[in-house]
Amino acid sequence: MKKIFLLVGLIATVFTQQLFAKDSKASALTPLLTSYLDIKNALVNSSSTDAATHAAEFLNAINGIDMKSLPASDMTTFMTFKDKLAFDARHISESQDIAHQREHFANFSANFFKLAKAVKLTDQVVYYDYCPMKKSYWLSADAPIKNPYFGKQMLTCGKVTQTLNK
Ligand SMILES: [Cu+2]
Numbered sequence: 001m002k003k004i005f006l007l008v009g010l011i012a013t014v015f016t017q018q019l020f021a022k023d024s025k026a027s028a029l030t031p032l033l034t035s036y037l038d039i040k041n042a043l044v045n046s047s048s049t050d051a052a053t054h055a056a057e058f059l060n061a062i063n064g065i066d067m068k069s070l071p072a073s074d075m076t077t078f079m080t081f082k083d084k085l086a087f088d089a090r091h092i093s094e095s096q097d098i099a100h101q102r103e104h105f106a107n108f109s110a111n112f113f114k115l116a117k118a119v120k121l122t123d124q125v126v127y128y129d130y131c132p133m134k135k136s137y138w139l140s141a142d143a144p145i146k147n148p149y150f151g152k153q154m155l156t157c158g159k160v161t162q163t164l165n166k
Pocket of ligand 1: 091092100104
């Protein structure tokens with residue numbers, strides 16, 4: 001009998017988690033995380049062209065967000081960071097110079113993490129990594145370190161400093 005209760009409890013828990021998962025995935029801001037990670041991966045691969053393309057996508061996404069569709073608290077946070085994020089994304093999108101893109105990416109990442117901490121963008125685990133050489137941070141969806149500031153030159157330099165959704 002006890003086992004049945006446990007089983008029912010377990011099923012209820014899983015069901016509830018899935019309901020919440022569906023809820024948070026619906027955030028209008030989730031595409032920003034996708035584009036952010038695309039930019040990051042392009043920099044890991046030292047591709048300035050791809051970084052520029054994905055930064056342009058980010059810019060389109062952030063300018064296309066309907067603020068009225070956001071819950072009030074998310075809207076306030078979003079408004080705090082919108083212009084700052086758009087500024088760095090625009091510079092990355094307009095440059096083909098990877099060093100210049102990486103300069104902007106440092107500030108971009110710091111602001112993006114503040115947004116990601118305040119607004120639930122995903123149910124997936126997000127890592128906040130730090131590069132001691134560059135003294136800068138980045139977000140990643142994967143635990144192994146792949147450094148976007150140096151790429152192949154120093155691919156595994158850095159460490160995880162914070163983890164979201166774990
Ligand atoms: Cu610039």
